[in-house]
Amino acid sequence: xxxxxxxxxxxxxxxxxxxxxxxxxxxxxxxxxxxxxxxxxxxxxxxxxxxxxxxxxxxxxxxxxxxxxxxxxxxxxxxxxxxxxxxxxxxxxxxxxxxxxxxxxxxxxxxxxxxxxxxxxxxxxxxxxxxxxxxxxxxxxxxxxxxxxxxxxxxxxxxxxxxxxxxxxxxxxxxxxxxxxxxxxxxxxxxxx
Amino acid sequence: xxxxxxxxxxxxxxxxxxxxxxxxxxxxxxxxxxxxxxxxxxxxxxxx
Numbered sequence: 001x002x003x004x005x006x007x008x009x010x011x012x013x014x015x016x017x018x019x020x021x022x023x024x025x026x027x028x029x030x031x032x033x034x035x036x037x038x039x040x041x042x043x044x045x046x047x048x049x050x051x052x053x054x055x056x057x058x059x060x061x062x063x064x065x066x067x068x069x070x071x072x073x074x075x076x077x078x079x080x081x082x083x084x085x086x087x088x089x090x091x092x093x094x095x096x097x098x099x100x101x102x103x104x105x106x107x108x109x110x111x112x113x114x115x116x117x118x119x120x121x122x123x124x125x126x127x128x129x130x131x132x133x134x135x136x137x138x139x140x141x142x143x144x145x146x147x148x149x150x151x152x153x154x155x156x157x158x159x160x161x162x163x164x165x166x167x168x169x170x171x172x173x174x175x176x177x178x179x180x181x182x183x184x185x186x187x188x189x190x191x192x193x
Numbered sequence: 194x195x196x197x198x199x200x201x202x203x204x205x206x207x208x209x210x211x212x213x214x215x216x217x218x219x220x221x222x223x224x225x226x227x228x229x230x231x232x233x234x235x236x237x238x239x240x241x
Contacts, residue, residue: 026211026212026215029212029215030215033215033216033219034219036219037219037222037223037226040223041223041226044227044230052239053239053241054235054239054240054241055241056240057240057241131237132237132238133234133237133238133239133240134238134240146240146241147240147241148238148239148240148241149238149239150238151236151237151238
């Protein structure tokens with residue numbers, strides 16, 4: 001490398017600065033410990049992301065929000081819990097509008113992959129089910145898709161957590177998570193989609 | 194003696210008690226993070 005190049009000069013200047021720096025022992029040790037802590041967390045998250053597919057939802061799909069109700073995937077008669085897909089995933093199609101999620105009540109099984117596909121009819125909304133990891137924004141013109149598993153049966157509210165107008169604080173719907181036995185019983189009664 | 198005039202040999206090692214507190218704090222924070230991640234976040238259901 002050319003010793004007169006800007007890279008060489010920068011490296012030699014940095015080396016001199018580091019050599020001159022006299023960092024207190026405590027400060028040095030804390031730097032090492034903090035770096036080790038961050039490194040540990042990054043390794044754990046990376047292993048989860050690469051091998052266990054644990055990653056933040058990332059989905060990009062557009063749709064015409066103004067004509068959702070006219071037909072297509074989010075027409076009024078097509079929203080709600082869908083029949084189980086061949087790969088075992090249960091799709092739930094929801095429309096977020098001021099001020100509710102439609103359909104207003106959904107029933108899903110526990111311990112099964114649930115794929116939420118949500119679209120907004122009007123403005124920016126958020127969808128959050130407390131005590132679970134289902135939380136995302138619903139942006140007009142886009143479909144939000146989140147796949148999650150509900151380990152614990154029970155009744156959960158589905159809340160809007162993105163200010164959308166005067167009725168935002170009343171915008172919520174209900175999600176009922178059934179145990180496998182109850183889900184099968186419901187299936188036998190013919191109430192399954 | 195100001196820090197600018199000190200050489201590396203002049204630095205005294207840190208007191209043992211301070212080092213112990215340092216390590217305990219770091220361990221505590223790491224354990225707390227691990228508890229939140231493995232004990233609360235993951236049991237609430239994987240998300241992708």
